[in-house]
């Protein structure tokens with residue numbers, strides 16, 4: 272069986288004015304089916320760029336990416352993926368229910384199925400009371416919860432979340448963590464980015480650590496931490512890498 276996600280020697284740069292900013296440097300990663308993979312790195316490391324490449328919102332300079340063995344971008348490949356952006360955007364004038372109806376219909380789901388699925392998902396996200404309210408009036412936390420419902424509406428096998436816990440209060444973060452654990456039990460593959468180390472620790476089988484576009488570690492969380500604290504190990508690795516870069 273092909274891996275859920277395969278990233279092979281991806282390079283990605285952005286031109287800003289006359290300077291070229293190398294956002295990803297020869298990134299390769301394999302995420303197996305059923306794994307919860309935490310993509311960890313400081314701000315500007317290249318996490319969101321990787322995720323946008325996986326969703327085919329951006330194109331790489333070189334390298335290839337596959338989802339369940341299919342080259343991304345082909346054959347309605349997004350139907351297999353649930354995506355939560357770091358900054359979910361919606362149509363302000365639609366209600367929560369209408370938003371999910373739109374997303375579900377775009378994924379090819381029937382209205383009858385959606386009439387059952389939407390109230391269930393809104394209840395799970397603690398949004399039942401807001402089901403018929405306009406999304407324009409939602410708080411950041413409510414938008415994040417709706418974003419999670421939006422990612423799950425079509426019951427995809429692979430979930431890609433960009434900083435799913437950022438900007439949430441403790442209740443919201445707890446809810447998202449619970450949902451990730453539930454999805455894991457269902458055998459889904461989850462790839463999520465974070466710079467919040469405690470969240471990674473509670474959820475992941477494997478982690479990747481990225482810094483300045485380079486993968487510094489890829490493996491089991493336990494092997495990385497050893498007997499230390501995740502935060503100490505993480506900071507030490509980033510600092511060591513920066514020192515090595517300066518001395519070259």
Ligand SMILES: Nc1ncnc2c1ncn2[C@@H]1O[C@H](COP(=O)(O)OP(=O)(O)O)[C@@H](O)[C@H]1O
Nearest residue numbers: 285292294312313314315316317318319320321
């Ligand atoms: N659209 C863009 N244009 C120019 N530079 C970008 C763009 N998107 C990201 N970058 C740059 O690429 C690098 C990685 O950014 P990003 O993937 O957003 O990091 P992270 O999500 O890990 O915080 C940063 O240096 C960022 O400034």
Ligand SMILES: [Mg+2]
Nearest residue numbers: 318319320357
């Ligand atoms: Mg980001």
